[in-house]
Amino acid sequence: MIQLKALITKEFKEAFRDKRALMVAMMMAVLAPVMIFVGSKTMIKELVETPPVYAKFAGAEYAPKLMKQLKAANILSFADVPADEKILWDERNIEITIPDTFAQNMLDGEMIDIILRTDYSDKAINAPIRRIKDEIRNYARAIGYKRLLVRGVDIRLLRPVNLIEQNTALPSSNAVFISMMLGLYLLMAAFMSGLPVAIDSSAGERERNVLEMLLCQPVSTLKIVLAKLLCASSVAFLAVVLTLVLTSFSVGFVDLTKIGATFSLDAFTVVVLILLMLPICFFASALQLFFSFQAKSFKEAQSTVTMIIMLPAMIPMALMFMDDKPKWLDWLPVSGQSLLMEDLFKGIPINWAAFGTTSLVTIAMTVVLVVILATRLKSEKVVLALS
Amino acid sequence: MIEVNNLHKSFTASKQKVKALDGLSFVAKDGEITGILGPNGAGKTTCLRTLYGLLKADEGSAVIDGINVSDRPLEARARLGIFPDKFGLYERLTAYEQIDYFASLHGLHGAAKKEAIEQVIKDLDMQELAHRKTQGFSQGQRMKVTLAQALVHQPKNFVLDEPTRGLDVMSTRVLRNYLAKFKAKGHCILFSSHVMQEVAALCDRVIIVANGKIAAEGTPQELCDLAGEAVLEDAFVKLIGSDEGVAA
Numbered sequence: 001m002i003q004l005k006a007l008i009t010k011e012f013k014e015a016f017r018d019k020r021a022l023m024v025a026m027m028m029a030v031l032a033p034v035m036i037f038v039g040s041k042t043m044i045k046e047l048v049e050t051p052p053v054y055a056k057f058a059g060a061e062y063a064p065k066l067m068k069q070l071k072a073a074n075i076l077s078f079a080d081v082p083a084d085e086k087i088l089w090d091e092r093n094i095e096i097t098i099p100d101t102f103a104q105n106m107l108d109g110e111m112i113d114i115i116l117r118t119d120y121s122d123k124a125i126n127a128p129i130r131r132i133k134d135e136i137r138n139y140a141r142a143i144g145y146k147r148l149l150v151r152g153v154d155i156r157l158l159r160p161v162n163l164i165e166q167n168t169a170l171p172s173s174n175a176v177f178i179s180m181m182l183g184l185y186l187l188m189a190a191f192m193s194g195l196p197v198a199i200d201s202s203a204g205e206r207e208r209n210v211l212e213m214l215l216c217q218p219v220s221t222l223k224i225v226l227a228k229l230l231c232a233s234s235v236a237f238l239a240v241v242l243t244l245v246l247t248s249f250s251v252g253f254v255d256l257t258k259i260g261a262t263f264s265l266d267a268f269t270v271v272v273l274i275l276l277m278l279p280i281c282f283f284a285s286a287l288q289l290f291f292s293f294q295a296k297s298f299k300e301a302q303s304t305v306t307m308i309i310m311l312p313a314m315i316p317m318a319l320m321f322m323d324d325k326p327k328w329l330d331w332l333p334v335s336g337q338s339l340l341m342e343d344l345f346k347g348i349p350i351n352w353a354a355f356g357t358t359s360l361v362t363i364a365m366t367v368v369l370v371v372i373l374a375t376r377l378k379s380e381k382v383v384l385a386l387s
Numbered sequence: 388m389i390e391v392n393n394l395h396k397s398f399t400a401s402k403q404k405v406k407a408l409d410g411l412s413f414v415a416k417d418g419e420i421t422g423i424l425g426p427n428g429a430g431k432t433t434c435l436r437t438l439y440g441l442l443k444a445d446e447g448s449a450v451i452d453g454i455n456v457s458d459r460p461l462e463a464r465a466r467l468g469i470f471p472d473k474f475g476l477y478e479r480l481t482a483y484e485q486i487d488y489f490a491s492l493h494g495l496h497g498a499a500k501k502e503a504i505e506q507v508i509k510d511l512d513m514q515e516l517a518h519r520k521t522q523g524f525s526q527g528q529r530m531k532v533t534l535a536q537a538l539v540h541q542p543k544n545f546v547l548d549e550p551t552r553g554l555d556v557m558s559t560r561v562l563r564n565y566l567a568k569f570k571a572k573g574h575c576i577l578f579s580s581h582v583m584q585e586v587a588a589l590c591d592r593v594i595i596v597a598n599g600k601i602a603a604e605g606t607p608q609e610l611c612d613l614a615g616e617a618v619l620e621d622a623f624v625k626l627i628g629s630d631e632g633v634a635a
Contacts, residue, residue: 006491010480017479209475213533216439217492218465380442 003219007227011201015231021196025235028192029242032185033250040178040254050074053128054081054089059098066098066139073135075128092125094118096132109147179345180316182247183338186240187312190277191284193239194232195305198288201228203301206293221377225289225370232285240277244270272344276337276355279362283333284308286369293373293382330354333362388575389415389438389544393447396433396599407433408444409599415577417543420570422590423579424623430599431579432472435548438577439471440464451544465493468542470550474533478522482513482532485521486539493540507535511565527558534565544575551582563589583620593619597627 016022056078060067070076081089097115099105105112114136118125145155205211214224248265265273288305295301316338319325329335330351336358344350376382396408407430415421425431436442438449440460449456449463456463477485486507490500508517513531516524521532530550538545545566551559566576566589580586586593587607595602595610603610603626607619614622 002491002494002496006488010477010484010488013484014477014479205475208478209471209473210477212441212471213469213474215441216464216467216469216471217489218461218494219492220461 004223004227007219007223008230011227011231012234014201015197015235018196018200021200022235024196025193026239026242028185028189029239029246032182032189032243033246036178036181036185036247037250037254039181040251044254050131052076053094053131054078054085055094055096055132057096057098059100059102062100062102063098066136069139070132070135073131075132075135092118092122092128094125094128094132106143178251180342182243183341183345184313184316185243185247186273186277186341187280187316187334187338188309189239189243190236190280191309191312194236194281194285195288195309197235198228198232198285199292199298199301199305201231202289202292203295203298207298215377215382220374222370222374224377225374228289229282229285229366229370232289233281236281236285237278240281241274244273269344272350272355273341276340276359279359279366280333280337283362283366283369284312286366286373290369290373293377331357331361333358333365336361388417388452389421389546389577390450391434391438391447392450394434394437394444394449395446396430396437396442396444407599408437408447410447411596411600412447413594413601413604415544415575416592417575418570418573419591420566420576420578420589422586422593423577423596424581424583424586424593425579425596425602426627429596431596432548433599434596435472435546435577435579438546439467439469466543468537468540468545470533470537470545470547472548474529476521476524476529476532479520481518481520482524482528482535483508483517485532486535489536490539495540503539503541507539510568511535511561526553527555527561530554530558530562534562538565538569542574544577545569546577548579549581550578551580551585559585583618583623587619595623595626602626 050073053075054077055075057067060077078089095115095117097117099113102112116129116132116136118129120129145158148155148158202211205214215221244265248270251265287308291308292301292305295304312334315334319329319335319338319342322329325339330339331354336354340350340355340358391411391413394408394411396406398405398407409430411430411434413421423431423434433442437444438451438456440456440463443457451463452466454463454466477488480488483504486504487500490504495503508514511531511534513528513535516528516531521529524532534550547566550562554562563585566578570576570591578586578590590607592605593607593610594604603613605613610626611617611619611622614625616622616625
């Protein structure tokens with residue numbers, strides 16, 4: 001016990017005195033709320049606002065009423081484009097051609113061809129095109145309805161079926177984009193924050209020639225690994241808690257009601273998230289220690305172990321594209337936690353069986369990694385790699 | 388007491404088998420300083436690493452105070468003070484914290500630990516260094532900290548692997564004086580070095596190792612007589628160059 005206490009104390013002292021590594025470790029916790037704040041603001045802006053669209057009109061003078069309606073919908077003439085956006089809209093090049101026969105054809109009740117010409121493959125102008133098309137259709141539909149009405153035809157005849165859409169989404173599931181970002185950031189924080197500490201206490205110690213000295217002491221390699229694991233995972237866990245606290249604080253500054261969404265991290269959600277992330281912090285650190293102890297140098301450890309942090313980013317992304325998720329994904333580390341977080345954020349009741357299984361599997365895999373690592377540290381290969 | 392019996396150890400490098408130890412045997416007695424001399428690649432560090440229990444011998448055994456290292460490595464290490472080939476320091480810890488850390492790893496605690504740390508700091512005259520972080524320490528200062536952390540638990544046996552490398556005269560003297568004091572208290576000291584004058588001045592017995600086995604053994608004077616040379620360095624070169632008939 002004296003040995004383990006000494007090992008743990010030393011690891012914590014070293015980790016918390018390395019200000020630069022600690023700063024990198026905590027960067028994730030600070031970065032996540034800022035990114036979520038900015039991301040939410042941008043999304044609300046896109047959903048709520050209708051920014052001006054500038055189109056090059058030919059024959060605008062032939063359809064003044066149509067032009068008035070388009071103007072009301074913030075679809076303006078290219079002549080009005082502000083100087084700073086001129087190049088952008090010139091490149092987008094949306095052309096609308098109104099024929100000179102517009103007024104006469106309208107009078108005669110003949111079909112009028114308005115040409116909308118642009119590069120439809122450009123994703124950036126999807127939204128402006130959709131707005132132009134909707135507005136012209138609305139204009140045409142309104143005139144069509146009036147024509148039928150004055151002829152004594154009930155316009156309801158044009159709608160034999162009326163589709164009534166009812167949104168059953170809970171208010172909080174409208175904030176899914178924030179939740180998904182938070183889930184991703186929590187996993188990233190667990191994997192990224194302990195990284196500098198894990199590498200420094202393994203490959204770093206080897207490079208500084210202190211590992212051999214430690215391995216010569218009358219202390220079991222299991223205790224050495226456990227102390228290093230506890231330290232790295234504590235830093236990771238601290239970052240996860242900090243991410244949660246700062247995110248709930250920063251989201252408070254975003255008015256989600258504008259898009260009919262609510263987002264709040266109540267005590268229950270926070271506790272569940274913390275319990276969910278705790279085994280992941282240990283698993284991530286064990287994985288990092290495992291690989292960085294195998295590395296021949298600090299630099300090699302950095303490049304190898306950095307690849308591991310791709311895991312939390314890749315797995316939730318891959319899950320998003322999978323329609324039929326195999327059952328075993330519920331139990332595996334990272335994927336299990338990711339799916340449970342998704343449910344939690346959508347307001348779906350927690351599947352406690354999956355919660356327990358994924359946590360147990362994560363802990364079991366961590367234990368296996370620790371035992372293998374402790375055995376490897378006794379091997380001659382590791383000792384020979386010291387010099 | 389440290390006993391090495393018929394140690395054999397081979398490594399495979401680039402599909403080639405290299406014999407590092409080839410039946411090495413010697414005894415380092417309590418109250419004596421035993422020196423291991425040998426050219427580079429003779430097997431000194433491999434022998435010492437086998438003593439620490441870091442490497443397993445293919446054949447033979449290393450015994451420390453009657454404890455077989457390969458059977459009970461932790462117990463054997465508890466009886467050792469180690470000054471390794473390459474020593475590094477925890478640069479974010481103070482010298483005191485490092486010594487404290489190693490004292491705890493050897494099971495010292497409470498007042499006894501505090502007393503032991505203060506004693507070793509006093510003995511090595513490093514009171515001024517004690518509460519400074521070791522980052523930026525000179526080679527001599529680093530040596531003192533490593534020595535202190537290896538000796539804080541007052542081990543019965545002390546193994547040093549080329550400890551004077553890179554040290555100035557003053558630091559070498561501190562080390563020599565400390566080893567002499569340790570010897571006087573009846574401890575067993577095993578000392579590997581390249582510096583002939585140092586071995587001649589300090590060691591009671593010298594073991595010359597070449598190609599993984601003993602080339603010659605005896606007091607510095609005995610070795611000089613054996614080789615028919617006046618200076619240990621010349622004797623060493625002669626003994627390493629033609630060990631035929633010498634080991635007999």
